[in-house]
Amino acid sequence: MMAAMALFQATRLVHLSPVDVVIIAFYFALVLAIGFYLKSRANTSEDFFMAGREMTAWVAGLSFLSANLGALELMGWAGSAYQYGILATHWYWIGAIPAMLFLALIMMPFYYISKTHSVPGYLKLRFGESSRALSAISFAFMTVLMSGVNMFAMAKVMQIVLGWDINFSIWVSSLTVAVYVALGGLRSAIFNEVLQFFLIWAGALLIPILGLYETGGWGNLKVLITQRASAQYVHLWSGLGSFTTNPMGIHWTGIVFGLGAIISMGYWTTDFLVVQRVLTAKDLRSAEIAPIIGAGFKMLVPFIVILPGLLGLAVLPVKLTAESAVTAGGHSYNDVLPLMLARYCGPGLLGLGITALIAGFMSGMAGNVSAFTTVWTYDIYRALIKKDAPDHHYVNMGRWTTVIGVLISVGTAYLVMQFASIMDYVQALFSFFIAPLFGTVILGMLWKRATGPAGFWGLLCGTLSSISMWAWVKVDPSALRYVALSPNAKALAQDMYQALWSFLVCVTVTVAVSFATKPKSAAELTGLVYGLTEVPSVGDLPLYKKPIFWAAVVIVVLVILNVLLW
Amino acid sequence: MHGSGISIWFFIGLSLLVNGVLIAGAGIWEWAHPPLNPVVLFHLHANLWWGVVLAAFGALYCYKFVPGRES
Numbered sequence: 341m342m343a344a345m346a347l348f349q350a351t352r353l354v355h356l357s358p359v360d361v362v363i364i365a366f367y368f369a370l371v372l373a374i375g376f377y378l379k380s381r382a383n384t385s386e387d388f389f390m391a392g393r394e395m396t397a398w399v400a401g402l403s404f405l406s407a408n409l410g411a412l413e414l415m416g417w418a419g420s421a422y423q424y425g426i427l428a429t430h431w432y433w434i435g436a437i438p439a440m441l442f443l444a445l446i447m448m449p450f451y452y453i454s455k456t457h458s459v460p461g462y463l464k465l466r467f468g469e470s471s472r473a474l475s476a477i478s479f480a481f482m483t484v485l486m487s488g489v490n491m492f493a494m495a496k497v498m499q500i501v502l503g504w505d506i507n508f509s510i511w512v513s514s515l516t517v518a519v520y521v522a523l524g525g526l527r528s529a530i531f532n533e534v535l536q537f538f539l540i541w542a543g544a545l546l547i548p549i550l551g552l553y554e555t556g557g558w559g560n561l562k563v564l565i566t567q568r569a570s571a572q573y574v575h576l577w578s579g580l581g582s583f584t585t586n587p588m589g590i591h592w593t594g595i596v597f598g599l600g601a602i603i604s605m606g607y608w609t610t611d612f613l614v615v616q617r618v619l620t621a622k623d624l625r626s627a628e629i630a631p632i633i634g635a636g637f638k639m640l641v642p643f644i645v646i647l648p649g650l651l652g653l654a655v656l657p658v659k660l661t662a663e664s665a666v667t668a669g670g671h672s673y674n675d676v677l678p679l680m681l682a683r684y685c686g687p688g689l690l691g692l693g694i695t696a697l698i699a700g701f702m703s704g705m706a707g708n709v710s711a712f713t714t715v716w717t718y719d720i721y722r723a724l725i726k727k728d729a730p731d732h733h734y735v736n737m738g739r740w741t742t743v744i745g746v747l748i749s750v751g752t753a754y755l756v757m758q759f760a761s762i763m764d765y766v767q768a769l770f771s772f773f774i775a776p777l778f779g780t781v782i783l784g785m786l787w788k789r790a791t792g793p794a795g796f797w798g799l800l801c802g803t804l805s806s807i808s809m810w811a812w813v814k815v816d817p818s819a820l821r822y823v824a825l826s827p828n829a830k831a832l833a834q835d836m837y838q839a840l841w842s843f844l845v846c847v848t849v850t851v852a853v854s855f856a857t858k859p860k861s862a863a864e865l866t867g868l869v870y871g872l873t874e875v876p877s878v879g880d881l882p883l884y885k886k887p888i889f890w891a892a893v894v895i896v897v898l899v900i901l902n903v904l905l906w
Numbered sequence: 907m908h909g910s911g912i913s914i915w916f917f918i919g920l921s922l923l924v925n926g927v928l929i930a931g932a933g934i935w936e937w938a939h940p941p942l943n944p945v946v947l948f949h950l951h952a953n954l955w956w957g958v959v960l961a962a963f964g965a966l967y968c969y970k971f972v973p974g975r976e977s
Contacts, residue, residue, distance in 0.1 A: 359932045688932030689953045
């Protein structure tokens with residue numbers, strides 16, 4: 341332990357005690373033990389890539405949520421709450437809940453009935469091989485890059501917060517992820533995601549509790565924030581009537597249509613990283629309930645992410661700034677969560693909080709690597725390279741792809757280290773693909789007239805249009821007034837409108853090409869399209885066991901929360 | 907997830923139990939030896955009672971989902 345601690349450097353945001361280091365070491369030992377234990381349960385491809393399709397609704401639902409609840413997300417959104425106020429909550433509520441419920445009730449039956457292994461696999465069934473190839477190659481490429489970006493971000497955070505050496509963080513975390521995913525496959529990744537979910541709540545819940553105690557409750561907190569920033573930092577909707585009356589420079593149309601209707605729908609319903617978790621459910625009812633369980637907990641996440649950012653605004657004695665404006669001894673917005681952790685958490689609690697962050701980063705990596713492994717093996721290797729190998733061949737390919745995926749991620753992490761702006765580019769590239777993919781999948785599921793060539797060209801044109809808009813603003817920043825409808829728009833606002841336009845391009849091209857090409861017969865579309873598919877009933881259940889009931893409960897609570905914080 | 911091996915909930919319980927005991931232990935030590943630079947709201951001894959809460963939940967999960975026990 342002392343040798344490991346010697347690797348830590350002197351400059352750091354927080355100081356760990358021996359008990360904190362023991363807690364972190366115990367986490368690493370536990371995840372490796374889980375990986376070794378699950379190796380014996382990952383012998384077939386269905387086991388390795390789909391966790392045997394035996395997960396309960398709770399496990400699939402918590403894993404579905406956790407795959408998105410990484411440390412980058414926690415620290416980033418806490419920082420955004422400090423920077424933009426309570427507006428950041430929109431990314432957890434209207435920017436997630438309706439989409440999760442839409443996945444549960446409308447889209448999941450089609451994914452589940454078609455028994456597809458992946459989202460590109462659904463595109464193959466609905467639109468043909470070319471759409472699958474385009475989507476699979478883009479997804480595999482972006483996923484492994486994102487894993488590297490996550491890895492670098494974790495190493496950087498550990499350097500800033502704890503003073504750890506970057507190489508130490510990258511290699512320890514990546515080797516651990518490689519071992520437990522290569523051994524136990526998706527089941528191992530899911531187990532660790534559920535573990536991470538509990539660690540994050542156990543490690544972060546004290547910050548808002550103690551913060552509200554210190555400030556004297558929510559009412560006093562609002563007063564303090566109004567004094568130190570402005571009253572608009574504590575209102576969700578009342579400042580969104582104009583681009584200039586809120587801290588984010590966004591209009592309510594961007595939040596509702598760009599974020600709520602397109603970006604979140606695209607992410608939560610077509611990003612295979614999260615959808616894969618639900619596809620492991622043991623039956624259709626579990627697959628429908630799982631995203632609803634995820635949505636219920638997603639509504640609570642602002643309590644441990646947004647509230648610490650707002651509390652930081654009220655109680656921290658220092659003023660945080662943008663990353664580019666940090667001076668010697670200063671801190672950026674993204675440091676708000678570790679600063680709040682250090683403010684309230686003594687020995688032991690600090691170790692648990694740091695473990696929660698490490699677990700979040702590693703789960704993010706494991707999620708990307710396991711999704712990459714599945715898409716590579718099923719949608720690229722088996723579809724385009726070796727079609728008829730025995731089952732164990734694909735399992736071995738999955739294990740090796742896991743290791744190779746992690747090594748590529750490590751390479752990406754070092755690449756990002758050399759060229760910091762690549763991180764921005766990779767994240768932007770990833771977002772290019774999500775909105776048009778949603779357009780393609782949703783038309784495929786709901787409109788029987790959509791044809792194979794239309795799916796391919798719609799997806800391609802939508803993606804290219806998004807990249808073009810992003811490049812246009814990069815080359816000529818004044819183009820923001822056209823792309824985001826306002827020269828005052830911040831980066832997040834630009835993303836919302838870019839997604840909206842690329843979705844519309846995808847839909848327009850898909851509709852136009854569909855009318856110019858020959859439709860598929862009804863028989864070919866059975867099981868894939870709404871109206872031509874008999875969706876099996878979840879059974880004759882009492883009301884409180886039906887997915888629709890719990891979806892309605894979640895929606896009612898969502899509406900009440902938004903009205904209360906209007 | 908049950909019956910054919912160790913349940914995921916047992917691993918969760920084990921993690922909460924071990925972490926809870928360690929955190930509560932650190933809290934008792936801090937109470938007996940107050941630090942020179944305490945955290946804000948140190949007088950609430952958050953690590954002690956939070957550690958106890960985590961350990962209690964962890965022990966409950968371990969008991970309920972221990973391998974071999976029908977749940």
